[in-house]
Amino acid sequence: MIFAALLALQGYSPETNAVMDRARREAAAARAAEAKPTTPPKLPMLVEVAKKFQACLDAANTDPDAGIRFANSWRLDGGAFHARQCLGCSYAKAERWAPAMVSFEQAADEAERAGDVPSGARLWAQAGNAALASGDAAKARSYFDAAIARGLPPGAEKGEAYLDRARTFVSLGDLAAARSDLDVALDEVPRDPLAWLLSATLARRAGQMDLAQSHVARAVQMSPDDASVALEEGNIAILTNHADVAQSAWQRAVRLSAQSNAGRAAADNLSRLGASAPAAEKTPR
Incomplete structure (x- = not known):
């Protein structure tokens, strides 16, 4: 079951889109309007x-x-x-x-x-x-x-300029240039959880799992209530043979934002893992 989920994740695009699309569009829109x-x-x-x-x-x-x-x-x-x-x-x-x-x-x-x-x-x-x-x-x-x-x-x-250009390089498929810019961004804005999230995602895609684990842990520490961060924590955990951590992280992503891209991707990953997603919490009236 774990091996099948691992293979499914490695070729699965919605989870990458959930992280990268959020980073590219939502943060870009906020900064463009700022x-x-x-x-x-x-x-x-x-x-x-x-x-x-x-x-x-x-x-x-x-x-x-x-x-x-x-x-x-x-x-x-x-x-x-x-x-x-x-x-x-x-x-x-x-x-x-x-x-x-x-x-x-x-x-x-x-x-x-x-x-x-x-x-x-x-x-x-x-x-x-x-x-x-x-x-x-x-x-x-x-x-x-x-x-x-x-x-x-x-x-x-x-730092934000280098982070934004790194995001651009990811969109263009130039992961080496993205890594170079992200390293500058991490030095300049070490308290930005988005920088650590993107760095972890990029490291995972490059197969640098030790770096991915370290950087996603920083993102979780800084932004524990972000569904995209929880999603990526689970993605990295499943690829490093920590199925229990992956399940917990994905369930947290669903609880935090079930209808977001990250929440839906986490729910799908849970179904591939053979685990159930938590029931959606009712919005207080």
Whole structure:
């Protein structure tokens, strides 16, 4: 039974899609929509510009169409790249990824023409996340390449850019490049559970099971209530002959989010293992 489940898992795509799709699309969408209202110390945002930018974002958060109207009006009134950035954020809130990409790209170009290369780098990264959310990995790579080439501050911004480009490389099938970028990301953002999750998944796919076990354990420690993390913990456990750990992890994934991709993949894995999925918990009224 265990051997059959092992073989089934090795050729089974939904579980890989559940982890990678969540990482690629959900995190990319969140980052594409996230504004970076601060700028480098050498080029501080004027107080009145900062207030206008925040008002535009507030409008987008309440009603993306209102944000689009606000940003376009501000752009025509001389809002420069800040207005285009808010326009991209508004389109991202509406999940209109193609115009979001264009807006962030135009904002990056305009920022660089104004001499603000660091802000341009951040905007290239936002364009990359919009491209990832749209499923255009090739375009996303070009945007992330541009962001990284221009330089980003060490820490969260640099780490997220490398993590996002690693996600892109996974989509493009270049696992060696993905590993290189993930190693940088883990150094820069060691407290990001998504980085450890993707690293564990990538290690499993490469057959590096010791690394996979170590990194998924870090992800579980940081994010014990994430169904995708529980799913991957089970995937790695079954491939390292720990069927009891796999069953427990997959059952936890189902309990946490039965209707998500991760929860459904975990339930399917449990059926292959010959174990039952836990009953879905009722949502409190």
